[in-house]
Amino acid sequence: MSRLYEALRKSEMENRQSGAVTTEIVRPAAEFASPTIGALELEGTQTVPLQVSPENHLVAISENQGLPAEKFRVLVTRLRNLRSQQEIKSLQVTSSIVDEGKTLIAANLAITLARYSENRALLIGGDLHNPSLPGLLGVGHLKGISHWWKDPTSSLSDFLYHIEGLPLWYLPAGERFDEPGEILQSTRLAESLTQLSGLFGWIIVDSTPLMPMADANIWNRLVDGMLLVVREGVTPVKALKKGLASLDSPKLVGVVLNGASEFDRVNYYDKRYGTPPTSKNGGPAHKVVGADA
Numbered sequence: 001m002s003r004l005y006e007a008l009r010k011s012e013m014e015n016r017q018s019g020a021v022t023t024e025i026v027r028p029a030a031e032f033a034s035p036t037i038g039a040l041e042l043e044g045t046q047t048v049p050l051q052v053s054p055e056n057h058l059v060a061i062s063e064n065q066g067l068p069a070e071k072f073r074v075l076v077t078r079l080r081n082l083r084s085q086q087e088i089k090s091l092q093v094t095s096s097i098v099d100e101g102k103t104l105i106a107a108n109l110a111i112t113l114a115r116y117s118e119n120r121a122l123l124i125g126g127d128l129h130n131p132s133l134p135g136l137l138g139v140g141h142l143k144g145i146s147h148w149w150k151d152p153t154s155s156l157s158d159f160l161y162h163i164e165g166l167p168l169w170y171l172p173a174g175e176r177f178d179e180p181g182e183i184l185q186s187t188r189l190a191e192s193l194t195q196l197s198g199l200f201g202w203i204i205v206d207s208t209p210l211m212p213m214a215d216a217n218i219w220n221r222l223v224d225g226m227l228l229v230v231r232e233g234v235t236p237v238k239a240l241k242k243g244l245a246s247l248d249s250p251k252l253v254g255v256v257l258n259g260a261s262e263f264d265r266v267n268y269y270d271k272r273y274g275t276p277p278t279s280k281n282g283g284p285a286h287k288v289v290g291a292d293a
Helices: 002-017 039-043 067-083 102-116 133-137 145-150 187-197 215-222 237-245 263-272
Strands: 046-048 090-095 121-125 161-163 168-171 202-206 225-231 252-258 286-289
Touching: 067 102, 067 252, 090 102, 090 215, 102 121, 102 133, 102 168, 102 202, 102 225, 102 252, 121 133, 187 202, 187 215
Parallel strands: 046 161, 090 202, 090 225, 121 168, 121 202, 225 252
Antiparallel strands: 161 168, 252 286
16 A cells, blocks of 8 residues: 555645645634524425444444544544635545445545534535445435436425434435436536535535546536545555546545554554454444645
8 A cells, every 4th residue: 555655645745735724723613504594495305314224334323432433523623624724615525446435435424514513514416327325325216416407497405305313414316327427517507506505514425436437527626625535455546646637627635545454443442442343344444644634
């Protein structure tokens, strides 16, 4: 993994030289959406329960006192710090290739933001090629963006679903769409997302990977920032560099290392709980690296 870390450090230095700001001081979150703004618009949305199981690794709910959940709270704190320096509300979560855990990171981040940022959060299924969020959240295949697109008279807010027990809403991708470029590049989607942004404090988009589709590049134009997920032992350095080079105007604000070494987890549990937990799959470990997140 030394070559991967080298690439990440180089990316961090480039971000710093371009004026990206790093801060560790915790400041209050900017209030982009108070609890009362948009309440009427969201009143009629259908509420759906999350079906959480250990296999899903929604640690922000199932293991809220564990180290993986704490990592997401650290990430939320750093995003809040970043937002004290610049206006940032919508974030794209992507990876260089498939199977790096971007959807898992996006879902846990959205849940954590909803629980700890004092703002309403919106999780968008932005991968229309391969929608993975329904299975992860256990909510079934709900109507979403693809259905909205097929009905020109509908509003994107008609396809919002409230996640039970949380100030979190979910906009599904809907059915698989082989060529979603027409949707993503449309003025209709851009305008609809702008309208939705007034209802939420944070918007998290689970997009396609950077390679080989062009969708991630299009989403990058529609959001304020991008979190890049890389997975230890999976991410090829060449694919990472090629994926970042494919972006017209990269808005990288941080890198999340998924499947990080277990040494920090063991140390954490040794100090606080005596022995680390064990499970069939071991569960994901996360580490936040990069310039700002």
